Amino acid sequence: MESWLMDSRHIAIFANSLRLGGAERVALNLANGFANTGHNVDLVLVSEQGELLSEVDESVSVVDLGAERVLRSLAPLRGYLSTHRPDVVISIGAHVNLVSVWGRLTTMASPTLLLTEHSIMKRMPDERKASLMKVLARVFYPLSDCVVAVSQGVLDELRSEVGYRGNAEVVYNPIVSEQLLRDAEEPLEHPWFDSKTPVVLGAGRLAPEKDFPTLIRAFDRLTEKRDARLVITGAGPERDTLEQLVKSRGLEESVEFAGFVDNVYKYMSNADVFVLSSLNEGFGMVIAEALACGTPVVSTDCPSGPAEILADGKYGSLVPVGDADQLSTAIDNMLANPTPEVVTRERAAAFSVESVIENYERVIEEL
Known part of the structure; x- marks a missing residue:
C-alpha cells in the first residue's frame, strides 16, 4: 500500500530496543x-535486542547503535545521522527524545525531528527523576x-506541568495490526475459556500503578452475585502480594495468575x-487491543487515555x-449486556x- 498523502521519504524510527513493551511495540x-x-525506513536501536525483532518487516533496515544505555548512544547516533542523512527522525520515549535533540544539534544533518511523548511525567515513581525530566523537556x-x-491528557500535562509551548499534535499509538488480528485468532488451550462460566x-x-488489588476486590464482590473466573496475565514485583490477597479472600479456585x-x-x-x-x-x-479483539471493556477513568x-x-x-x-457493578453489567463486537x-x-x-504523514507534511 503506497502513501497518497506524501512522497516517499527516508524515515528513521529511533527507539531503545525491541524488547516486549508498549513503546517497543509502537x-x-x-x-x-x-x-x-x-517509505525508506531505518529502525535505529540503542541496542539491537528484544523479542520483537523477529516481527520487523524485511523491507526495514535495522541499525544497531551498540550502546549499553540510551545516553551512551549519542555518539553513534551522530554518526548515523551524518552518514545516512534521513529526511525524518521519529523518536520513541523521553530519554530517546533528549538524545535525538542533542544528536541533531551536534551534527550537520538537519532531519525533521518528531519527539513522541508516551507518559505522564509527574506520575513517575521517582520524584527527583520526574523533576529533572520536566526541566530537560522544557529546555x-x-x-x-x-x-x-x-x-x-499527555499533551495537556506537557503544557501545564512541563511548560512546553512549542508545536505539538496528538496522534494515537499504532496498535491494531494484521499481526495482532492473526494472533487473536490463535486457539487458546485453557479449560476456563471453554466453560460456560464467564472469564474476566x-x-x-x-x-x-496497575492497581490489581482493586480488581481482585471487585472480583470478590462480583462472585457474590454470579459465578465467574478471573485471569490476570503479566509478571512483576507485586505478584506475591496479589497472591496473598487472593488467598485471604478465599479466591484461589477462581483466580489465576497466568504470568507472562x-x-x-x-x-x-x-x-x-x-x-x-x-x-x-x-x-x-x-x-x-482488547477492543480490536472484539472484547467488551471496563476501565477506571484514570489519566490519561x-x-x-x-x-x-x-x-x-x-x-x-x-x-x-x-x-464490580460495571463488570457485572457488562457481562449481562456486553458491548457488541461490531x-x-x-x-x-x-x-x-x-x-x-496517515496521521503522522499529515503532521510531517504540515511542518
Whole structure:
C-alpha cells in the first residue's frame, strides 16, 4: 500500500530496543507501517535486542547503535545521522527524545525531528527523576520540530506541568495490526475459556500503578452475585502480594495468575470482559487491543487515555479510580449486556497502523 498523502521519504524510527513493551511495540508498528506505505525506513536501536525483532518487516533496515544505555548512544547516533542523512527522525520515549535533540544539534544533518511523548511525567515513581525530566523537556523539546503526544491528557500535562509551548499534535499509538488480528485468532488451550462460566481478564505488569488489588476486590464482590473466573496475565514485583490477597479472600479456585504469556491477544479474544484497573496510564494500549479483539471493556477513568479511547463511555464502561464497588457493578453489567463486537471493532479502527501512519504523514507534511 503506497502513501497518497506524501512522497516517499527516508524515515528513521529511533527507539531503545525491541524488547516486549508498549513503546517497543509502537516503534515496531511505526517502522513496519511506514515501510508498507512506500517509505525508506531505518529502525535505529540503542541496542539491537528484544523479542520483537523477529516481527520487523524485511523491507526495514535495522541499525544497531551498540550502546549499553540510551545516553551512551549519542555518539553513534551522530554518526548515523551524518552518514545516512534521513529526511525524518521519529523518536520513541523521553530519554530517546533528549538524545535525538542533542544528536541533531551536534551534527550537520538537519532531519525533521518528531519527539513522541508516551507518559505522564509527574506520575513517575521517582520524584527527583520526574523533576529533572520536566526541566530537560522544557529546555530541549522546543528544539524539535514537533512533539507528538499519544493522548490529549499527555499533551495537556506537557503544557501545564512541563511548560512546553512549542508545536505539538496528538496522534494515537499504532496498535491494531494484521499481526495482532492473526494472533487473536490463535486457539487458546485453557479449560476456563471453554466453560460456560464467564472469564474476566486483566493484563499488565504486576506493579502498583496497575492497581490489581482493586480488581481482585471487585472480583470478590462480583462472585457474590454470579459465578465467574478471573485471569490476570503479566509478571512483576507485586505478584506475591496479589497472591496473598487472593488467598485471604478465599479466591484461589477462581483466580489465576497466568504470568507472562507470549500471545495475550488470544486471551483477550476469548475473554468475556477485559478490565483495566490502573491508577494512571499514558494511553492505555491494552484497552485498544482488547477492543480490536472484539472484547467488551471496563476501565477506571484514570489519566490519561481510557476516557479518550472509550469516548467517555460510548465504547466501554468507565468507573472512578480505586472504587472496587463500582468496578464490580460495571463488570457485572457488562457481562449481562456486553458491548457488541461490531462496536468494539469499529472503535479499534481508529488505532489501526494504517490510520495512525496517515496521521503522522499529515503532521510531517504540515511542518
